[in-house]
Amino acid sequence: xxxxxxxxxxxxxxxEFISTLAERLELRGYLCKTAVDGQSGIQMVANEPFDIAxxxxxxPGLNGLDTLRQIKxxxxxxxxxxxxxxxxxxxxxxxxxxxxxxxLIKPLDIYALIDKIKLALGQTPQVKS
Amino acid sequence: MNDRDDAAAFFGKVTASTTHELQNVLAIIKENAGLMExxxxxxxxxxxxxxxxxxxxxxxxxxxxxxGVDLTSGLNGFAHTTDMLLVPVNIYEIAKRLIFLSKRVxxxxxxxxxxxxxxxxxxxxxxxxLFQKIxxxxxxxxxxxxxxxxxxxxxxxxxxAGKGIDLCFEDLALDNASFNQKLQGSAKWASIQAxxxxxxxxxxxxxxxxxxxxxxxxxxxxx
Numbered sequence: 001x002x003x004x005x006x007x008x009x010x011x012x013x014x015x016e017f018i019s020t021l022a023e024r025l026e027l028r029g030y031l032c033k034t035a036v037d038g039q040s041g042i043q044m045v046a047n048e049p050f051d052i053a054x055x056x057x058x059x060p061g062l063n064g065l066d067t068l069r070q071i072k073x074x075x076x077x078x079x080x081x082x083x084x085x086x087x088x089x090x091x092x093x094x095x096x097x098x099x100x101x102x103x104l105i106k107p108l109d110i111y112a113l114i115d116k117i118k119l120a121l122g123q124t125p126q127v128k129s
Numbered sequence: 130m131n132d133r134d135d136a137a138a139f140f141g142k143v144t145a146s147t148t149h150e151l152q153n154v155l156a157i158i159k160e161n162a163g164l165m166e167x168x169x170x171x172x173x174x175x176x177x178x179x180x181x182x183x184x185x186x187x188x189x190x191x192x193x194x195x196x197g198v199d200l201t202s203g204l205n206g207f208a209h210t211t212d213m214l215l216v217p218v219n220i221y222e223i224a225k226r227l228i229f230l231s232k233r234v235x236x237x238x239x240x241x242x243x244x245x246x247x248x249x250x251x252x253x254x255x256x257x258x259l260f261q262k263i264x265x266x267x268x269x270x271x272x273x274x275x276x277x278x279x280x281x282x283x284x285x286x287x288x289x290a291g292k293g294i295d296l297c298f299e300d301l302a303l304d305n306a307s308f309n310q311k312l313q314g315s316a317k318w319a320s321i322q323a324x325x326x327x328x329x330x331x332x333x334x335x336x337x338x339x340x341x342x343x344x345x346x347x348x349x350x351x352x
Contacts, residue, residue: 004236014156014194017156017157019162020186024160024164025170027164027167041336060233060236061236061239085148085149106152106153106155106156107152108156110163
């Protein structure tokens, strides 16, 4: 289960969701930090390096697409995976046009997320064990 | 846009927002169930605080189940308002449900909608779909006044002034003339007034602090 420490930033206003997701990713050897709004996420990206960000599109205040634009201004090479709901795939496509690596639909499949993280980081994805 | 399309668009927005929130509820439940699976796969020998961790996951699942029930009950009640064209409507209860369901839509715009408690709310017989659509459009209208970023307080009116509902900015620094101009210049204002007239309501700007919109029932409409 253990893999090299990759640093992930999770941005989502659903605190219970990202704290649990962070715990699951940490059990798999990732290092996670969380932000509960776009503005804090942008600040964290500006203050410390991350290998990848996972960003919810529907957030109060600064929405996901605007947060993505700001992140891309600060760190154009940071891969970003977007999270979206059913019926919002149009926003996911728009996010990819802005520079997101890909998008996933909530509720998530952890194995699909890990595969996507690996692909974004140029690693080989693994089949669900 | 005709009345039917307009009502469909309103129902669509509220439903989309509520089901999006339900997806978040399910996502949290799914992640916590997944986390418990992870614990089992790791084996209790590797997790000395297993019981505490599992209890925490179960607590979150329970909490989210309650949240999901509130959302589905609210959405179900909202959907059933289309059942009949004319029913007795408790203004406080219908506003409470609409504000609960649409909370996320307005939070996206950076606004919180707060409903004041009401001990003796008035009721009247009306078309509940049209009434909710009017409330929704009033909120949209206020939120759409771009340079005002205050939250909005909704208060039931049940006094000598009449019976109805006020939707006002919590904190506002704008002169009366500018507020009236912005409100009445809004694309939705004429449509709000026409809808109000159709169900025996009157609507007017409240141009003194706290500024906003007042909707009153015509005396003949009261039960």
